[in-house]
Amino acid sequence: MYTPHTPQDIAAMLEVIGAPSLDALSDPPAGLKIKGRLDVAPALPEADAYAHIRAMADENSAARMTSFLGAGAYRHYQPPAVPYFAFRSEFLTAYTPYQAEASQGSLQAIFEWQTYVCLLTGMDVSNASVYDGSTALVEAVIMAAQATGRRRVAISRGVHPAYRRVLATYAEGIGVEISEIPLDEAGQTKIPASLDADIAAAIVQSPNFFGAIDHVDQAASAAHATGALAVHVSAEALSLAVLKSPRELGADIAVGDAQSFGLPVGYGGPYVGFVATTKEHVRRLPGRLVGETHDVDGRKAYVLTLQGREQHIRRELASSNICTNQALCALIATIYLATVGRKGLASIACANMANARALARAIEAVPGFGLAYRAPYFNEFVVGTPVPAAELCAQLEKRSILAGMPLSRFYPELTRQLLVCATELTTQSQIDEFARALAQEGTHAVAAV
């Protein structure tokens, strides 16, 4: 269906090559040819394959539920213009833009993405993207270790637990030790008066995993006092639209995930990580970078630059092993930001804050429930629950409501805390339904006790 060869083509081509058969050309040395049948399902006609996968998609009942789940993956409105243009064949089926003359579209789009990241974070320079927010954090740690010559980082317990797990996976390989900074009663990072002198970076996420807008500015002051770098992490990039930028807060490196800019939650990916920093650290940025230049006729042009830092030239001395980035996801985010613009992005961010506060009011009105922390928040916050939050989630799922993230999944001691999220897609009727369900389940639980 997708290959064009007729039997006549094959015969004629074999003759040109001087080979007796396809097998003669492609067989491995004796003994390595696959024997017997593989455990692979027989081919389906395209129409059947479509129906087969459609059935698998339809089986995912959670995709249709009313959801208050955020925790690093956010359901937002995707303007139809975004996929319409991003999925044009000329973007979708192009390779990495090594050939500048044949790739100006991709290159300019990446240059525009780099600019958007800089405008949102306040940083001087951004790369062309990395896999996701967690791997962006790993790259920031490597950058800080190289910049300072130190091998230990201090990371807030408010940084997304999955991001911290990923960092822990890499830590031994890259030779970095991790120490954690605890949170205080308000749900914010308890920045110590002074950091240890061997710390390469202080890392704080804001809003943090508990939804709290966190003390990045304090972390930056403490870091700079010991010659360390400050790293700002964003798991909900939409918050950058209204909050002080990482640069204003004193960060040297800003990383995060831009999934909120037009990418679906998609059961975990693909998303798009960003890494931005100051001019001073530009050579430590991992992966691709696009710069502005001109061609032999003097026309403005864009081109991959600083390739001498990269693995295909520097091999084992490269600043990172990254090769493929998330170009199409960065393009989606770029088209999203272009489509919604300054006005739209601010409106959407305000709608998130408004709906989250409406959600908080509704929950606080339910006996036994209330906000667990006092810190200011963006579109997510933690609810104290009268029963274990994991049990509550299981009950609400039966009513087709995804209640949120029980914090016990990552913080075993926090059994009666539930992280909930509202976005611009959350409606008042969903909030009312959620509050009614909480009231009933909470009452049942109290009665059962």
Add this chain to the structure above:
Amino acid sequence: MDLPAGLLYTKEHEWVKLDGTSATVGITDYAQSSLGDIVYVEMPKAGAVVEQFKQMGVIESVKAVSDIFAPLSGTIAAVNADVENDPAKVNGDPYGTGWLVKITLSDASQSKNLLDAAAYQKVVDAADH
């Protein structure tokens, strides 16, 4: 290819101008021409101790990267800030304004391990087949 007679050379394409216990170091015309447009030079800091034939820096062109080796042991006395600021000077004037570092030598006798212009010419001829 320009190959001044009064200088000493390494197989790795550095040149050395000796002046008593001080040496000025750069890369040869052949090296800059092979690398192409140089965009970045990373050199040791003044005061750094370098060892003969060990890596002391990196030079990067648009499409390639190459190590810079110390031709002689000693202490870095000066670094050419003009080249750090404008690496194209290495392409434009490799033996003049494109010099890289000055080394205060710890063992001037090591110069016996270096090549003269004729011997270096043979290295270049071999590299070009």
Add this chain to the structure above:
Amino acid sequence: MPSLLFEQGAPGRGGDFVRGAGKPSQYLDAAALRADLPLPDLTELDVARHFTELSHRNFSVDTNFYPLGSCTMKYNPKLNEAVSAFAGFTDLHPYAPDDGAQGAIRLLAHMERTLASLFGMDAFSLMPAAGAHGEITAMLMAKKYFKDRGEHERLTCIVPDTAHGTNPASAAMVGYNVVSIPSTARGRTDLSALRAKLDGSIAVCMMTNPNTLGLFEDEIVEMTASVHDAGGLMYYDGANANAIVGITRPGDMGFDLMHLNLHKTFSVPHGGGGPGSGPVGANARLSPYLPSPMPARDASGAYVWDEQRPKSIGMVRAFPAHFLAIVRAYAYIIVHGADGLRANSQLAVLNANYLRAKVKKFLTVPYDDHCRHEFVCSAEQLKKETGVRALDLAKGLLDAGVHAPTMYWPHVVPECLMIEPTETENRHTLDAFVETLRELVVYAHEDPAAVQQRPLHTPVRRVDEAQVGRLANKGIGLRWSPPSSDGNA
């Protein structure tokens, strides 16, 4: 050149997209808020014109023949796109409860079993987001494996001189010392040179088979046995797997670890440089170290995420799979079945050999042997005769609407062009490509200066990479800056 988005638009354009909800200061203290959000306000038509025009300034598989070696730029069936856009996938939250995500986990579990069977591995992790991500995942696994065995001295990683640059870079990231071994006159990794490097310090040997010259490493069984005898592990870089699917298996060659590039072999579109997907496979000895969690079935037969994997290295990205990329590859696999996949690999090899047989009449093909899915040719002789380089031929192809082959790599072949046509190109396209390349070679003898001027007809011509590189090292020219600022632009 279309102006940048930031040079377009005007304050007052644009819309809210959602019901108005006031100002940020209604919700947060001013101390937490930014003073300004300096993004352009555009109309949707501005956006439409801009990105449509940008798209016209790109080559792509759907518009151009793309014989880019080691990149497997095959046609990407649109079925992949349609099924990955189903709301049951796109709206599924990664923390959805397993019982509400049965279809998704089942798809991943089927995919995992299928890859394990196709490549002769015990198990695959679908977590890594790209090939290089898969490589470092496997290096972290190797490091943990040797740590568990108390073999802390194993810190050497061997790579052939033809290896992808990501191999040494990935090995170096986990602290391995990289040792390179040469190729033989036959374009294969030198077995005796490999054996000479084997001692108690060997951790991993990373190989690509067929290698990046497009040649099958016919002593691969001896190589894997030698590395195993020395206590090391064999890693298979799956970049060139399009030559072997359904024909031979890395597991049967003796590899312990491997990655695949689903965006090469299994037709996930490249997207201008990602997202990819780089599943990592492991044999029974290494599979306990694969990332966690893994899709599995519980006692009742339900699909679940198994997090009880005590030897696992852990997570390598925040969520368990590059899911929508894997859905695309899954669609490709189920419409082909094992026989269809094998046929595709055979036709990829046929197309490459057909080009090789024709190109060698006017350009040097250094290793006179049947190739697999790709081959390299050299413009070294042409350069000596005319001054025209591989780069000039590549740029000349762009003028003819053909994407350039991979150039100047692997480094063992001077003035190298690496050509991979893939199985989805027809004979007419291949013949036209050969004719275009042949004409360029002829023209190089007649008027080399004219060839060196090419391309003439692309949206831009050859660009200045030196000045932009020098400025970029200072952080300049990597973004648009407002005209009023301090000269960052």
